[in-house]
Amino acid sequence: MVSRAVRPVALMVIAVAATLGLSAPLTPNNAADAAGDGYDVGNWTDPNGKDHRIRWNPCQPAVTYAVNSRQSGNTSAARAAAVADVKAAFRRVSNRTGIPFSYSGRTTEIPRNSSKESWSSRQKAAEIVVSWVNQSRPKFRSNLLTNSGSGYASGVGGWMMRAWTDAGGKWQAAIGRGFVVLNAGHNNLYQPGFGKGTTRGALLLHEIGHAVGLGHVGTTKEIMYPTMLSREHSRYKSGDQTGLKRVGRPLGCIPGASDAWPQI
Numbered sequence: 370m371v372s373r374a375v376r377p378v379a380l381m382v383i384a385v386a387a388t389l390g391l392s393a394p395l396t397p398n399n400a401a402d403a404a405g406d407g408y409d410v411g412n413w414t415d416p417n418g419k420d421h422r423i424r425w426n427p428c429q430p431a432v433t434y435a436v437n438s439r440q441s442g443n444t445s446a447a448r449a450a451a452v453a454d455v456k457a458a459f460r461r462v463s464n465r466t467g468i469p470f471s472y473s474g475r476t477t478e479i480p481r482n483s484s485k486e487s488w489s490s491r492q493k494a495a496e497i498v499v500s501w502v503n504q505s506r507p508k509f510r511s512n513l514l515t516n517s518g519s520g521y522a523s524g525v526g527g528w529m530m531r532a533w534t535d536a537g538g539k540w541q542a543a544i545g546r547g548f549v550v551l552n553a554g555h556n557n558l559y560q561p562g563f564g565k566g567t568t569r570g571a572l573l574l575h576e577i578g579h580a581v582g583l584g585h586v587g588t589t590k591e592i593m594y595p596t597m598l599s600r601e602h603s604r605y606k607s608g609d610q611t612g613l614k615r616v617g618r619p620l621g622c623i624p625g626a627s628d629a630w631p632q633i
Contacts, residue, residue, distance in 0.1 A: 406586050406587035406588050406608075407586060407588060407591060407607065407608025407609075407611065407612075408583065408586060408591070408593065408608040408609060408611045408612030408615070409583060409584035409585060409586050409593070409612065410422065410423070410424075410582060410583060410584070410612050410615050410616055411423040411582060411584060413530065413532065413542050415532065415540035415542070416540070417540060419540065421532075421540070421541070421542040422582075422615070422616060422620055423528075423530055423542070423544060423582050423616070424543070424544060424581070424582045424616040424617070424620065424623075425468055425543060425544045425545075425547075425581060425582070425616070426543045426622060426623040426626035426627070426630075427466065427467055427468045427469075427617055427618035427620070427621075427622065428618075428621075428622035428623070428626075429469075429626065429627060429632060430469065430471075430632075431469040431470060431471035432468055432469065432470050432471070432496050432497060432547075433470075433471050433472075433473045433495040433496045433497070433632070433633055434455075434459060434470055434471070434472060434473060434495050434496065434497040434498070434499060435472075435473040435474055435475065435476040435478070435494035435495035435497075435498050435499070436451075436452050436455050436472075436474075436475055436476065436498075436499045436500070437475065437476050437477060437478055437479060437498065437499070437500035437501065438451045438452050438455075438475060438501060439477065439501070439509070440500075440501035440502060440503045440509055440553035441501040441551070441553065441556065442556065450561050451501070451561070451569070452475065454561060454562060454563075454569050454570055454573055455499050455573060456472055457563065457570065458570060458573035458574050458577050459472075459577065461574060461604070461605065462574070462577050462578070462581060462613065465605060465609075465610055465613035465614065465617065466581060466613045466614065466616060466617030466618060467617045467618025467619065468581070468617055468618060470497075473494060473495040473633075474494075476494035476495070476498060476500075478491075478492065478493065478494045478498050478500065479498075479500045479502055479509065479510075479511050479550075480492065480498050480500060480511060480513055480548035480549075480550055481510075481511045481512050481513055482512055482513065487529070488513060488529075488546075488548055489529035489545075489546040489548075492546055492548070492633070493633065494633070495633050496545065496546055496547065496630075496632065496633050497546070497547040497548060497549070497577075497580055498548050498549075499548075499549040499551070499573075499577075500548075500549070500550055500551070501550075501551045501552075501553045501556075502514060502550055502551070502552065502553060503553045503554065504516075504521050504552065504554060505554070509553075511550045513525055513527070513548065513550050514550050514552060521552050521554065521555075522552065523551065523552050523555045523558070523559075523572055523597060524549065524550060524551045524552060524572055524575070524576045525549075525550045525576065525579075526547070526548065526549045526550075526575070526576035526577065526578070526579030526580045527547065527548055527579060527580065528544045528546065528547040528548075528579070528580055528581070528582065529544065529545065529546040529547070530542055530543065530544045530545070531543065531545055531629045531630060533625060533628075533629045535624060535625050541623055541624055541625050541626070541629070542623070543623045543626040543629060543630060544581075544582060545626070545629065545630025546630070547580035547581070548580065549573070549576040549577055549579075549580055550576075551572065551573075551576070559571075559572055559597075562603075563602070563603040563604065564602070564603065565599075565600070565601055565602065565603075566599050566600070567597055567598065567599045567600075568600075568603040570603040571592060571597060571600060571603035572597055574592050574603065574604070574605060574609075575592050575593060575597070578592065578593050578605075578609065578612075578613070581613070581616055582616040583609070583612045583613065583616065586608060586609075586612075588608065590606050590608075591605075591606045591608045591609050592604070592605050592606060592609045593608070593609055593612065
C-alpha cells in the first residue's frame, strides 16, 4: 500500500518556444548545462537527499492525450491535419522514450489556471491536453501562454509532478499531468507536417518534449533549442534522442505512481 499523505510536491515546469525574431537566442546566462548542452533533463532531490529523475511512469498502460483543435485551422480538413500532426508527434516521442501514449479524442478543454485551481487539477479529458488558443478572444485564451512584452510565444509545454512515500518510507516521484498550448495567432508561421522549413511538427515535438520532462538546450541543431528554426527535417536529433531515452522506459517503473496519480 502506498502512503499518499505526503504533499504532492507540486513541482511544475513551463517552457516556451517562439518563432525566430520573437525571442532572443540563448545566452551564456541561460544556456543548458547538461551533456555538452545537447539535452537537458531534470532531477528532484527528496528530503533524504536522493535524486529522482523527473519523468512519467513508463509502465502505466498508456499516457492519455486529448486535442483541442478548434483554433488550429479555419476548415475541418485543416483541423484534422493538425490532429494528425499531434498523433504523429506522440508516436515519435513514444518511439524514443518507450512510453505508450493513447489518443483520447478531441476536447474543448483549454489548459489554464483559475483563481482556485491549477491547470493540472482542472484537466479531465486526458493526462496531457494539447490545445490551440487564441489570446485575442477571452473564451479561447490560456493564461499559461504569457506575453513577454514583445508578444506571445508560439507555444508552451509543461508538466506536474507529485512525490510520495511508499510503505517502506522510501520516496517516489512521477509526472502525472502535462499540457501543450499552441498560439493560433502563429498558425500561418508553421507549415503542416514534419518536412522542410519551419513546421508545426517541429513545434509539437518541442512542446511535447517539455511535457515529458525535457528542458531547453543551447545548440541550434536540436529540436529542444528554444527558438523555432527552419530545418531540413523536423525530427529529434541526437541530443534530443538521448534526453528522451533518459526520461523513458530504460529507467524502469515507478512504484505507486498509479496510486499517486489516478489515470484519466
